[in-house]
Amino acid sequence: MTSVGKPLPHDSARGHVTGSALFIDDMPAQVGELHVGFVGSPVACGEIMRIDVEAALKTPGVVACYTAEDVAGHNVFGLIVADDPFLAQEEVMYVGQPVVVVAAENPKALELGRRAVVIECREQTPVLTIEQAIQANRYLGPVRKIARGRVDENLASAPHRIAGTFKSGGQEQFYLESQAALAYPGEQGQIVVHSSTQNTTEIQAVVAEVLGLGQHEVICICKRMGGAFGGKETQAAIPAIMAALVASKTGRAARVIYNKDDDMCVTGKRHEYFTRWDCGFDNAGHLLALRCEYFSNGGATTDLSPSVMERTLLHGDNAYFLPHVEFTGKVCFTNLPPNTAFRGFGGPQGMLVIENVLETIAEKLGLDALQVRRANVYGVGTRNVTPYGQVVDKNHLPEIFETLAADSDYERRREEIAQFNAKSRLQVRGLALTGMKFGISFTTKFLNQGNALVNVYTDGTIQVSTGATEMGQGVNVKIRQLVADEFAIDPRRVLMMATSTEKNNNTSPTAASAGTDLNGAAAVVACQEIKTRLRSFAAEHLADSESGLVASPEHICFAEGTVHDDRRPQVRIPFEQLCEDARRDRVDLGSRGFFATPGIDFNRETGRGTPFFYFTQGAAVAEVVIDRFTGEMRVLRVDLLIDIGKSINPGVDRGQIIGGFVQGMGWVTNECLTYNDKGELLSHSPTTYKIPAVTDIPPEFNVRMFPNHDNTQNIGSSKAVGEPPLMLALSVWAAARNAISYVKPGAEIDLKSPATGEEILRVITALQQDTEPTQLPGIVIPGR
Amino acid sequence: MRDYVLIYINGVRHQIRGQQARLSLSNFIRRELGQIGTKIVCSEGDCGACSVLVGRACEDGIRYQAIDSCIAFLFQLDSTHIVTVEGISKAGQTNGVQQALIDCHGSQCGFCTPGFAMAMTAMQENGCGKVVDELRAGLTGNLCRCTGYVSILEAGLTTEIAEGERMDSMYPPDTMLQDFATHADDNMALVEDNEESASRTYCPATLRSALEVLQDWPQAMIVAGATDIGVRVNKGQTLPETILDLNRVKELEQAELVAGKLVMGARVSWTSVESLSRASIPEFYRVLKVFGAPQIRNMGTVGGNVINASPIADSLPFYFVMDAELELQSSSGSRKVSINDFYQGYKKFDLRQGELLTRVTVPLPKERELLRLFKVSRRLDLDISSFTAAIRMRLDGDTITEAALAFGAVGPTVLRARNTEAYLVGRELTEATMLAAGELAVAEVTPISDVRGSEDYRLQLTRNVFVKFYLEHQPDAVLV
Numbered sequence A: 001m002t003s004v005g006k007p008l009p010h011d012s013a014r015g016h017v018t019g020s021a022l023f024i025d026d027m028p029a030q031v032g033e034l035h036v037g038f039v040g041s042p043v044a045c046g047e048i049m050r051i052d053v054e055a056a057l058k059t060p061g062v063v064a065c066y067t068a069e070d071v072a073g074h075n076v077f078g079l080i081v082a083d084d085p086f087l088a089q090e091e092v093m094y095v096g097q098p099v100v101v102v103a104a105e106n107p108k109a110l111e112l113g114r115r116a117v118v119i120e121c122r123e124q125t126p127v128l129t130i131e132q133a134i135q136a137n138r139y140l141g142p143v144r145k146i147a148r149g150r151v152d153e154n155l156a157s158a159p160h161r162i163a164g165t166f167k168s169g170g171q172e173q174f175y176l177e178s179q180a181a182l183a184y185p186g187e188q189g190q191i192v193v194h195s196s197t198q199n200t201t202e203i204q205a206v207v208a209e210v211l212g213l214g215q216h217e218v219i220c221i222c223k224r225m226g227g228a229f230g231g232k233e234t235q236a237a238i239p240a241i242m243a244a245l246v247a248s249k250t251g252r253a254a255r256v257i258y259n260k261d262d263d264m265c266v267t268g269k270r271h272e273y274f275t276r277w278d279c280g281f282d283n284a285g286h287l288l289a290l291r292c293e294y295f296s297n298g299g300a301t302t303d304l305s306p307s308v309m310e311r312t313l314l315h316g317d318n319a320y321f322l323p324h325v326e327f328t329g330k331v332c333f334t335n336l337p338p339n340t341a342f343r344g345f346g347g348p349q350g351m352l353v354i355e356n357v358l359e360t361i362a363e364k365l366g367l368d369a370l371q372v373r374r375a376n377v378y379g380v381g382t383r384n385v386t387p388y389g390q391v392v393d394k395n396h397l398p399e400i401f402e403t404l405a406a407d408s409d410y411e412r413r414r415e416e417i418a419q420f421n422a423k424s425r426l427q428v429r430g431l432a433l434t435g436m437k438f439g440i441s442f443t444t445k446f447l448n449q450g451n452a453l454v455n456v457y458t459d460g461t462i463q464v465s466t467g468a469t470e471m472g473q474g475v476n477v478k479i480r481q482l483v484a485d486e487f488a489i490d491p492r493r494v495l496m497m498a499t500s501t502e503k504n505n506n507t508s509p510t511a512a513s514a515g516t517d518l519n520g521a522a523a524v525v526a527c528q529e530i531k532t533r534l535r536s537f538a539a540e541h542l543a544d545s546e547s548g549l550v551a552s553p554e555h556i557c558f559a560e561g562t563v564h565d566d567r568r569p570q571v572r573i574p575f576e577q578l579c580e581d582a583r584r585d586r587v588d589l590g591s592r593g594f595f596a597t598p599g600i601d602f603n604r605e606t607g608r609g610t611p612f613f614y615f616t617q618g619a620a621v622a623e624v625v626i627d628r629f630t631g632e633m634r635v636l637r638v639d640l641l642i643d644i645g646k647s648i649n650p651g652v653d654r655g656q657i658i659g660g661f662v663q664g665m666g667w668v669t670n671e672c673l674t675y676n677d678k679g680e681l682l683s684h685s686p687t688t689y690k691i692p693a694v695t696d697i698p699p700e701f702n703v704r705m706f707p708n709h710d711n712t713q714n715i716g717s718s719k720a721v722g723e724p725p726l727m728l729a730l731s732v733w734a735a736a737r738n739a740i741s742y743v744k745p746g747a748e749i750d751l752k753s754p755a756t757g758e759e760i761l762r763v764i765t766a767l768q769q770d771t772e773p774t775q776l777p778g779i780v781i782p783g784r
Numbered sequence B: 001m002r003d004y005v006l007i008y009i010n011g012v013r014h015q016i017r018g019q020q021a022r023l024s025l026s027n028f029i030r031r032e033l034g035q036i037g038t039k040i041v042c043s044e045g046d047c048g049a050c051s052v053l054v055g056r057a058c059e060d061g062i063r064y065q066a067i068d069s070c071i072a073f074l075f076q077l078d079s080t081h082i083v084t085v086e087g088i089s090k091a092g093q094t095n096g097v098q099q100a101l102i103d104c105h106g107s108q109c110g111f112c113t114p115g116f117a118m119a120m121t122a123m124q125e126n127g128c129g130k131v132v133d134e135l136r137a138g139l140t141g142n143l144c145r146c147t148g149y150v151s152i153l154e155a156g157l158t159t160e161i162a163e164g165e166r167m168d169s170m171y172p173p174d175t176m177l178q179d180f181a182t183h184a185d186d187n188m189a190l191v192e193d194n195e196e197s198a199s200r201t202y203c204p205a206t207l208r209s210a211l212e213v214l215q216d217w218p219q220a221m222i223v224a225g226a227t228d229i230g231v232r233v234n235k236g237q238t239l240p241e242t243i244l245d246l247n248r249v250k251e252l253e254q255a256e257l258v259a260g261k262l263v264m265g266a267r268v269s270w271t272s273v274e275s276l277s278r279a280s281i282p283e284f285y286r287v288l289k290v291f292g293a294p295q296i297r298n299m300g301t302v303g304g305n306v307i308n309a310s311p312i313a314d315s316l317p318f319y320f321v322m323d324a325e326l327e328l329q330s331s332s333g334s335r336k337v338s339i340n341d342f343y344q345g346y347k348k349f350d351l352r353q354g355e356l357l358t359r360v361t362v363p364l365p366k367e368r369e370l371l372r373l374f375k376v377s378r379r380l381d382l383d384i385s386s387f388t389a390a391i392r393m394r395l396d397g398d399t400i401t402e403a404a405l406a407f408g409a410v411g412p413t414v415l416r417a418r419n420t421e422a423y424l425v426g427r428e429l430t431e432a433t434m435l436a437a438g439e440l441a442v443a444e445v446t447p448i449s450d451v452r453g454s455e456d457y458r459l460q461l462t463r464n465v466f467v468k469f470y471l472e473h474q475p476d477a478v479l480v
């Protein structure tokens, strides 16, 4: 009766489909509850000259307006560097940066109040792009570097050498539930905050800091999020502080619900990247040396940007062995909202660069790009050390490549596509297989810990609380399954409780794909502690002097909802009875488990170490078709193969794989952030920011998990699945590039990401412009 | 004169008066009724999280369709039965759609899920969505960021709705229909006049009364489907004191094909035109299929698209090349204007005070006429065009005897490329001719760069559609 390995539904599935699962905006209002919003900076860069809230305060229904001056504690916080102001003071650093918090009796009054606030700024010229930041030499944090071997020498001596630049755009998380928080005063000066956050501990800490309270005076609770994807790892903080500030000042409950436009305008996103690359390779396409200089658009404050860049450097190799390599990374300061975590966390940006390099090499050598990737993929036993020195252990990449190429009929389709492209003047198709290797663990070592509270009740039911926050990824049901199996009971007897700092302290953000790894492992530790106690108790209970059965905890087994001594299996005590009896015998039926990932270490200064507990690996083949005249692209077919170890919940994991892939596909195709020259985001709602819709899903989508149970170091021999599949979608971008390469074989292709229709048409047009102009009947076209 | 809107919500009868009738449906059900299953994400019709069913009387009972509750005002919904996610299953139970979503892992974070459940239930009600293409088409109005949709599609394909879960079983229509019938013909005015605010919302039942309202209140804002107005209000525009709502005016909701013409009342929904054109005007159908999404097409109207006067309105290029005729009526009479003469500048058009757009008549392509409509948008579905075009040609052998070219999103209004048309007439339809035409057309458009595309992109598209048109009409054209 094990439940691990079974596709149990999401633990809130019923609540989701009936609409009864409560999100912050759905929680019943308390008497006197205030509606809270903010007014942000009108400019991207400048000095605040005047803040006038008088008219706002006179607006009927407006209760209070607060500025940085009303902050009792620190107004500035930040996880890596404390440079993130809660409310702007003196200077403003991006458009919409919160300056004034407004609290009102009802939404209408709040809206009128917000409109009545006056913020005057002396505007200065903002830095908005990576290029401008490089020119102005404005960076956040130190330059990071990972290097090995003799790069210059091998670049110079390589039979071929190509250098170029590459750009990938940012990406909005586009969680459906915008940032939200509800705060109310508790007893003895406490503040209770319900936050849609991936990191309850962080919210607790910053709220305490800003309000000048002790951490013990702040409780942060998160039942669920309507999506997060990294966007609520640090950036749930500001709305939570707003609500907490109002609650603490007014003594009334206060709720902040960002609308989508505001959310998109003022919160950080996936970092846009600009990369200079230079590579040397041989006739077979082996990369002999690679240098990449990555620049990310960090936005106005540090946030998580250095860590994101670190992960870029750690994934610049992706699935490929690089004998001589140098990766450096700089985070650019710009007057945009601080960019932040987003599924993949810098990994995708680094990996896309090398996939682009491999496509370039293939085009240059006239080889199929798969051949070039095969030449470079990490080996088994050899060519398997990453640039930072960690061995790619238990590597299945070559096998994954071959299996997938065969299963997806790669060679035959390559032929077909070449034929189609030779014939079709309207459309052009492309095909690409890209690899994926993603390191699992926080690269910041201390974060690799989790704790869990397991309470067993006398009817044999269990409540589990961990630091993991549920954002849809299904961490709850997975932990539930792990716990149920520990006690060998029906998973329906286990419930996952809201994440709360009251039960789980000093937790790490639910991020880095490690939610189940860390918290599931901690829950299992807690279960085992309880089981040890129960074993002793049961051993006594089941001992039988008549038949000479001496109490022996080692012989106690939990199976099928009962407990027995394996020397006398016919006598079984129902689990609930054991619990009841144990309590009466004063056995502790609760425990807190703790887990810290063993064996990981990484030195940022030297760029060497073992940052990862293990790697999740995979590959994908994508086929696309492009309209040669409009640039519009459709993804026709995707085949992917991913090694996620032994899946705890294949239903949930399959959802993560497909959902992650589609999100990645959005990043490399149609998701396009457009700013004007004032630093205002123009694509700030789903009208103008286009995430994939249902008709963008490839009509043929084959998803397979690579059968692999050798990842024994992790919980249940599973592997993390949250982020890795996103990067399988790089295949879609590579396929677009491949398609374009048929337009003018051998020509240089300068395709950026995202490959929107516009971008594709730009590249195709440029390729065609070099060809001879046709004689046009009856007209003269100037300047053609 | 009736002074309330009659709405049933999940079987419960409501009469809504005065200012309250100007609430959006979503705000009413979430804030006033406390039914929080309906989620709000964008408040602009672009995500479907707020989808509900709207049931309206039809020949054989009540017909249910999905709409976005965030951009529907209560006053538009007189004599309807609204069903929210709380109402599609009996308390504590799940309907077939919901159960399939659970079984297939169709929800992850769950924020989009009620909306999907509603859109899928609507399809079940209408007996569609059982094959994957239909299902996809029916879900284009719903965004999900978590699942990648595959599990939702799987759920849709395995769904079984039991007879008892049909709306007619859950909510026997007879009483409601009777109630609606007794409320069908009276005029309705929701007036509130107090110190704080004055508001008058007129919802007349006949065209004549509508024109009278307009005569009395020439500044009244005319509301049809509100898929444009609703968005503007949610993004900060305030509603004016006086509103004329057309949703009860029966005369404006007929659409038919007569004598080679498509004749549409101004308040005909895009859904109706879509089904009408499916077999008879495949080119127009192709565009309508990607016009917004089902939720938008169920509310949005023919007249609204014309009067909203956007240079990227999807219906207009077709009208322009077919030389469609608009019928405009006021209480003092009616007149006809060619669509080609109607627009005078950005959002400027020939509609006089007191006038309503009542009818759009589009002559259909005849034999030996080629017609092609183009909509280029960043995303295939539920996206506003970055570029639109229409090319119509009449051929005699290979010679072009008539040419009409219209472009959208390349100027302040949809426009005709008259010079290029003149160039084409009398020439042979060859690739070289079309290449040249493309170059000429580029000189006739004045696109700008905006969030949906750059000037260069739009110029290149203008240039390219000509050869694309030519190649697509070659007998061996391969289209995927």
Ligand SMILES: Cc1cc2nc3c(=O)[nH]c(=O)nc-3n(C[C@H](O)[C@H](O)[C@H](O)COP(=O)(O)OP(=O)(O)OC[C@H]3O[C@@H](n4cnc5c(N)ncnc54)[C@H](O)[C@@H]3O)c2cc1C
Pocket (backbone or CB within 6 Å): B044, B045, B046, B071, B221, B222, B223, B224, B225, B226, B227, B228, B229, B230, B231, B246, B266, B267, B290, B291, B292, B293, B296, B299, B300, B301, B302, B303, B304, B305, B306, B307, B308, B312, B313, B314, B315, B355, B356, B357, B358, B382, B383, B384, B385
């Ligand atoms: C999510 C979304 C997607 C959309 N997608 C598309 C798309 O793909 N293509 C596209 O072209 N449009 C699209 N639209 C815009 C909109 O749906 C259409 O313009 C629709 O046809 C408007 O009709 P309506 O009845 O809803 O107009 P309303 O919002 O009711 O009115 C629009 C304007 O027309 C006036 N008006 C309406 N009827 C009359 C009349 N009979 N006489 C005089 N004035 C009148 C109103 O006063 C108002 O100024 C989309 C809108 C949304 C919200």
Ligand code: FES
Pocket (backbone or CB within 6 Å): B039, B040, B041, B042, B043, B044, B045, B046, B047, B048, B049, B050, B051, B068, B069, B070, B071
């Ligand atoms: S909330 Fe997005 S469509 Fe209504």
Ligand code: FES
Pocket (backbone or CB within 6 Å): A176, A226, A227, A472, B106, B107, B108, B109, B110, B111, B112, B113, B143, B144, B145, B146, B147
């Ligand atoms: S399940 Fe999260 S948006 Fe669909």
